[in-house]
Amino acid sequence: MIIEQPASKRKLKLVEINGDLIIIGGGLSGACAAITAARVGLSVVLVQDRPVLGGNSSSEVRLWVLGATSHMGNNNRWAREGGLIDEILLENAYRNPEGNSLIYDTILLEKVTNEKNITLLLNTAVYDLEKKEDDTIKSVRAFCSQNSTEYILSAPLFCDASGDGIVGFLAGAAFRMGAESKDEFGEGFAPQKEYGELLGHSLYFYSKDTGKPVKYIPPAFALDDITKIPRYKSFNSSNYGCRLWWIEYGGRLDTIHDTETIKWELWKVVYAVWNHIKNSGQFPEAENLTLEWVGTIPGKRESRRFEGDYMIKQQDVIEQTFFHDAVAFGGWSVDLHPSDGVFSELPGCNQWHSKGVYGIPYRCYYSKNIANLFFAGRIISATHVAFGSTRVMATCAHGGQAVAVAASLCKRYNQSPSEIGKHHIQELQFELLKTGHHIPGLALKDYIDLVQKAVSINASSTFQLNEIPVSDHWQTITDSVAQMLPVDQQQMPSITFYARTKQATNLKIELRKTSKSFNHTPDVTLEKIEVEITPGVENYTIAFKSFINEACYAFVCFMKNEQVELCFSDKRITGLLSVFNAINPAVSNYGKQEPAENIGVDAFEFWCPKRRPAGKNIAMKIEPALKSFSPENLRNGLQRPVASTNAWVAAVDDLNPTITIEWNEAVAIKKVELFFDTDYDHPLESVLLANPETTMAFCVDQVKLLNDKDETIASITGNYLSRRIIEFAEAVTTSRLNLVLSNSNKEALVSLFEIRCY
Template sequence: MIKETFSKQSRTNKTCQINTDFVVAGGGLAGVCAAIAAARAGSKVVLLQDRPVLGGNASSEVRIWALGATSHMGNNNRWSREGGIIDEIMLENLYTNKDGNPIYFDAVLLDKVIAEKNITLLLNTAAYQVNKSSDTKIESIDAFCSQNSTHYQISAPLFCDATGDGIIGFNAGASFRIGAEAKSEFNEQLASEEANNQLLGHTLFFYSKKVDHPVAYKAPSFAYTHEEIGAIPRSKNIHGHDSGVKFWWVEYGGIRDTIYETEEIKWELWKIVYGIWDYIKNSGKFEDVENLTLEWIGTVPGKRESRRFNGEYMLTQQDIVEQTKFKDAISFGGWAIDIHPSEGIYSDKPACSQFHSKGVYQIPFRCFVSKDIDNLLFAGRNISATHMAYGSTRVMITCAHGGQAVGEAAAMCKDLTVIPRDLLAEEHIAKLQQRLNLTGHGIPGIPLNIKENKLNCGTLSASSEWVLAQFKGNGKYLLLSQSVAQLVPLSKGRAPRVSIDVIANCDTEVCCQLRTSTKQENYTPDNIHKSISLPVSKGRHGLMFDFSDIEVAEQYAFFCFLANDDVQLAISSQRISGTMSVFNKVHKAVSNNGKQDAPAGSGIENFEFWTPERRPKGENLALRFSPSLDGFGVSNLGNGYLRPWLKSNVWVAEYEDRSPKLTIWWDEMVSIEEIILYFDTDYDHALETVLMQHPENRMPFCVSNYSITTDSGLLLARVENNYQTVNKVKLDSKVSCNKLTIEFEHPSDTVPAALFEIHIT
């Protein structure tokens, strides 16, 4: 029993002093990845989150699906899903939660964080004040936990502001921006003539579900009436059976102060959302809604924009559109420049304007390094970018990917006893890039350092290598109602002849084009090398299109069949790593109308979209190639690339090889400490975390079962039920050998075993 007498003085809360290596404020996906990366690299980390769960806008409190460069698979960014820690998290979520339950995703994130012994996680703990030891150095931060009435003072040599609104950077005195720059400041043609304070707004979501009995609904008195909802310009977008993120356009707050007026913005959104539900249930304008009930409504709005801090570099519209190359690239993006009218739901303009680049773009480390505070890094939506560039960098998986880079950089700073700005030295950036890519992080155009891989000191052979002579037909045909292309890697030299079986419903013609991307690394087929039209009569035919007079570079090519409703093309059930079919189709969710028609003078390019179908659709075309394409051999292993880039970069075994294996031998004994295998988890598939369902709980290209043995028969690893991209086999003690054998099982009858890289240290 505790008894305390009256005190004339006000009491103080319990105080806890913590000293650590690295403090991450903000437990959204960026902060989570920063904390995990630093912890795995050996730093002691304190992760502060002012909410009861992790994930920020991706959490069950807000329930926005997490996306990045893949953009719902609606742009031309092939194999662009972010790698590393966020890839690990997303694949874990897929395996346990393919139906997109937001509560399950909360648990996945908590599980990942508490598994790291170097992380001290403080939930419900809000950082609110910074203490500085000098003008440009943070000494500690103050935080308070509302659940245990404890005041924390946390000291560290390094800090990361991943709070979104930037409370740490703001309190520390770092320079920042709110609003949109004028066109003249950075020569951004998409920007307004004059600078303004308009922002992207907040959105509050709700979930509905259908039950087996009628459910009545009476709106709270604060909800807007049917007449008020019906008068909102976007009320025409309301569909009775939509739910969750489908209502992303219920946006408000961009013309207000999105930091200090967030509570007022939330109340306005509550009035709108409860009013929308009443409108759906009781206006009589919607059918089959009697059995619908309101299952959940958010209490925390998803916030899009507030402060952006000044870093050592500020990313611009041109960097995204022109895909600027940076020596200090440590992350990448690929979401469209996605700008919303600041009036939000009250605007009569389109809910968003999305302007896509022709491919992914790099983000330099300098965007994450404070220009003003020596020991402060940024992660998430508050990094150094203009309002236009921010329209792309703000999305959660892009933020998470950058967060990992920040965490790895913080660990390097500890190891080298330097501040973040010092890592911009060429030798340090190269090391940071290498450390990140070893985790499967994936920085466009920057491979692993092959000189650090003992694999390349030996000789590698395979029991088989798949050669693309044909995609075997399955007897089924695809109606050519929309233009479709087979995407395959070509070697430098003459293009092949391609053949395919077709069924014509009447006398017509079939047109096939050979296309490539003007930028070799892109997947926008804007360069038409040759177009061939062949006449066909009604019935089934085998057609051959001769492109052998065309010289091509080493890059991906599109064999495009133009739409013809009177033609069907043979398809294949074979799924091969590094190949896919794509369609010139409409994808309204990402402002894809089949072609991007940008406003004149906007600095945005016009081009066609060729995008894949989601599985179980999206079969390859049953093409035959002459000569065969040999870009799937064992020589791809050890080249440092962990995904397709200019070529497939993947070894694929033959279907007929029932026990595929790789053998590595050295002329003399080598000491092995770690073996890292990089598998194919379909970097093209967008792994939306909530609402959307996925057709499988593991990527069909990924090898599930494999073993590694030495020349003496010593079993180093036997792995079963793998569904992750990166597999690290860390040995308890070093092993000396002059031969390794890796044996695989095919993922399925239609998918052969494949591997992108082996890295041995």
């Protein structure tokens, strides 16, 4: 029993916590920064002002996680972000293929709580800070409403991943809101004059079928005139969740201080939309539907953007600027929205894509005037136009991982974030690449990796691309389709394909390549050929004349002809894709991007894969065979296809292949790291979109390691992740290492991207 006498004033319970890194904001970028920092040995305090982690991806908002893959709707092949965010999305696909946001919450929470170096403070909001010096933060103050406790959190380093940048704001870090003028950075897509309008907030709803009629009486605050929403005529009863991204408002308000006002306006719209669906009489199929969930906090898009030592701009996104200090990458379109949101007569978004992914420099991830402050998430140093691309969650999470590793180097060398960029950028990139964190234009050069010192890497078989086997699957060429083939400084091989038609016709075929070898936009036409297709089923051989002078993907394009069917293959092969010149309105892909003049955006066609179980390769024979799958790829420092496959692949009939690594003398192996093909082309949207599988088709799921005495020293079963680490309690001494691999999906050839030994 507690009895307290009256007092004039009482103080809250106060808890002081010290750490190496304080991260404010438990959205996806903050959570990924915290997990990564903990894994590299930092003591981390993660402060989240909500009851769940994940921010816009959590069950509170329910937006799917997306990044450079852009719903597979642009030309960014094999572009899913690597490292920790890849691990999270694969785990979610494995456990949660239906895209349940509540299950996603638990997966993210588990990842954080599994790390003993993380102190997690939920429902805790930072409201003040103290400085050691004018440019150095000493501590932040936070309050938890659930336990009525105040916290003082101290560390040498801070990371603001809060979305609105509360710590950066309180600390006096330079920031911007609104759009820069065209003149400031020379951005073609920027306005003539700067303005303060922003991208708005969104709220979603979910519905469900109860199996019996359900009436609906809207609340008094619901918008009373649905025609105030210009696109009301396009409503339908089947859309729910973040497919309703266009229910957006607030771009003309202060998206920080007016958030509650914006939320109320969005509630008015949401309940009016549902009233229209239920009571207008236009949707009889909605009779048994009821509202299952409506968001209670809006998903924010834009507020403050903080200034680092560099501001990434439109030209960097579109022209794919190479940065010596790149530590992450993006690939979402420049995606800007009308400031009036759902009340605008304009389309809900205006997306302009680049021809490929672009690097994001380290200088964007820390404050230019607060010495010990990192930024992660949508508030990094970017212009308003570039922010239209960098703001999406997978891109933000990828950057959060880079911040965490940079913080570990700050501790190691007792240096500030900016000093790490000046003196240790290659080490930072090296540490990131080791985890499977992709950085465009860079390959891992790990000189302590024992595989680099091996005298040979051999395999029981190696796939020679002389044939993509036929199947009984035929498909009409309703959209132009291309087979991507990896070539390298060679005469383009001849191909034999299989076609059938009911009446004679001419089929146009084009051979294309990319203007930049690391891209996958077929914007250079090398040859145009016309083939006479005769009735029935026939095979046709094309001898190309072109010489390909670099390692890149060649595109054999079969142009649209609805009288012709092509034979496709059931075989899934790492580094091979068929792509279609179709449309994907969800990302403003209408087959070809045709921008207005002088906005600084390229015109080009979109050639995109189809999602499994569709998206099969085109059956064909190739002569001479393409030899892009050597075991030597296992130590080339690249863990995904780029200009080539960068993978070893076994022969079609070798279902349990063996890789043999030999050294001149015995070596002591303490750790083995393996990198598998988990289809980096697949976006793995975290919620709403159901995945057709729980494990990626190409992924090796069984591994056995043997020493030079043919003794089994380790094994992996049931694998579904890109990266697996085997650590031995005692070092294994051997002059040979054998890996026996298998894949339960028999239509996918066994493959591996990388093996490293330490």
